[in-house]
Amino acid sequence: MKLRFAPSPTGLLHVGNARIAIANWCLARHRGGRFLLRLDDTDTARSRTEFAQAIEEDLRWLGLDWDELIRQSDRLELYAAAAARLKASGHLYPCLETEEELAFKREQRIRQGKPPLYDRAALRMTPDQLSRAEANGKSPHWRFKLSAGHVEWQDGVLGRRSVKLPSLSDPVLIRADGSFLYTFTSVVDDLETGITDVVRGEDHVTNTGIQVDIFKALGGNPDQLRFAHLPLLTDADGGPLSKRTGSVGLRQLRRDGVEPAALVGYLAALGTSADPVPAMPADLVAGFDLGRVSKSSARFDTKQLLGLNRRWLHTLPFEAVRDRLPDQADETFWLTVRGNLDLLREARDWWEVVAGDILPQADAADAELLRQAAETLPPEPWDEATWPAWTAALAAASGRKGRALFLPLRLALTGESHGPDLKTFLPLIGRDRALRRLRQAAAG
Template sequence: MKLRFAPSPTGLLHVGNARQAVANALHARRHGGTFQLRIDDTDPERSRDTYADAIRNDLRWLGLDWDESFSQSAHTADYAAAADRLRASGRLYPCFESEEELHAKRELRLRQKRPPIYDRAMLRLTAEQRAQAEANGKIPYWRFKLSDGAVVWHDLVMGRTQVKLSAISDPVLIRADGTILYAFASVVDDLRTSITDILRGEDHITNTGVQIDIALALGAAPGHFRFGHLPLLLDAAGGKLSKRFDGLTLRALRQDGIEASALVGYLARLGTSDDPQPLAIAELAAQYDVGHTSRSPSRFDMHQLLSLNRRVMHALPFAAVADRLPDGATEAFWLAVRGNLDLLGEARHWWDVVAGSIVPPPLEGESEFLTQALSALPTEPWDEHVWSIWTKRLAELSGRRGRKLFLPLRVALTAEEKGPELHELLLLMGRERVAGRLRHAAA
């Protein structure tokens, strides 16, 4: 078994791309197969090396190692040879219509209440007519002549799936400038590198029908590929998940503090009845079954991802995050705050609380209480008992208990009503910082 993930280096990886990468990698590992990374860079105008590098970095961050990799731009000779074979068999034919002419044809068919399918007029072109067109400076683009009838396959997700080829225009495989289009290059590479299984988005189902027909024309045996089409991702409100939403690129999620294990664990189970788990790649692969994926669209819910990320954060040891914490942050700090983090980036705020110069707001009506708190504050050195000693003494002075005692102290010291345990933060702050904040809040 051999699978591939084939992104185009025209932008940053989005969670939709990542879901397909996870599916292909886990399916390959589950069945002891090979996982290939193919960079689909046949579009020279839009492809960028910086995006290709970013894709590789994102996949490494996710923990999805590949067994082999190549870029399509290095295999133009293979596409030229395959095109020659299709020309020789009469399946690839030249076309000379301009965009304006094609648009006029489509409009005419629509007015006639006929499907706006290409009419194959260029198949009737004589050798003399072609020679005349080329003599007039026209350069052909090349269409693939689709077979009659329908293509049927058993989809690993969707079950029995059919594409009626007679309802589709013959696809352009090669532009006039020689650019090889995705539908063609992908089939050539999948055959050349012995891909067996292809997992991708539901929006490719029509492409799959076309590509099966191209593969057969190139000599592939029927049923050469197994396909699985994952339903589209929706946002939490049920709308189409936009790839233009920069906040859902892997780079943005990583910078915000989403942990790779949380994202992979979430995407691996998205659309199934299985609960997401932040497991190691090997464990996820051992349990992965693409057949468990629902045929209905799945919702990408950031709240669910954050919930899973929170579980990961709460269990991370200091060594796993030390190089990503603010300068000077200690293990004691990490152990004190990790249980209150959804994202690693939030640690910066709590470092400012314990080691920075935040200015809590003055607390109206609490001046007398905070002054009592300052007078009751134990002298240093402090140990793990300082919080209980201080609050017990303050309770006796003020007569307060529970929320009335603790909430003003929390707001005065952290400017927050919720957060990590104050008995741990107090030790990290030190007496001078605590006293200064009490004075400010009492003013």
């Protein structure tokens, strides 16, 4: 078994790309197969080196590796040879219509109540007509002559699928400038690299029908290929999930502080009946099964993803995050704050509360309580018994209890209305800093 993930380095990866990459990788590893990363970079006008580098970095961040890496820009001679074979066999034919002429033809067919298909007029062009046109400076683009009939396959997710080829226009495989299109290069690469399984989005179903026909024309046996098309993701409201939306780009999610295990676990469970659990790809291999994926679209809900992110952070040991915490933060600090984090970057805010200067919050009505708190603040050393003993004494002296007692103290000591358990957090703040904040808050 051999699978591939084939992004175009014309932009950054988004969650839809990541879902496809994870599915291909997990299936390959589950079956003991190989995983190929192919960069589809024949679009020289839009492909950029920095995007190619970012794709590799983002895949590694997700916990994915690959057995081979190829770039289509290195394989142009291979495509040219395959094109020559298709031309010789009559499967590729030259066309000279301009974009304006093609648009006019489409409009005419629509007015006539016909589907806007290419009429194959170029097939009636004689060699002499083509020669004269080329002598006058015209360069043809090349179309693939689709077979009659239809292409059928048993899809690994969608079930039995069929594409009627006569209902489609003959696809352009080579532009007038000589550059090759994805529809063609992808088939040549799948054939040449020995791909056995193609897992991609549902928006490629029609492409699959066309590409199987090209695969046959190049001498391949389509029975050796298996296909699985994952339904496309939607947003939380069921609307289309835009590929260009920054909020679902991997780079933005990383900047926002989403952990890879949360994203991987969430994407792997989308569209299945399984409850998502934080996990890296290697953790998912043993139980991976595309057959569990629903035929219906799955909703990508950022709130659910963040909930999973919280669950993951709340269980992480200190060693797993040590290099991403402030330099002097220790295990006690991490174990104290991790249960209050949605994103790891928030740990730095709590470190500022522990070791930095903050603006205490206070209500004028609580000034007397805070003065009493400063006066009764016990001497160090402090431990987990300090907070309950101190607040018990303060409750007796002030007559306050519950929220009326604890909230003013928390606001003065941390500047926040919610946060870590002060039984363990107060000793981290220390007496000098706590006293200074209580006096500042009492003074207003």
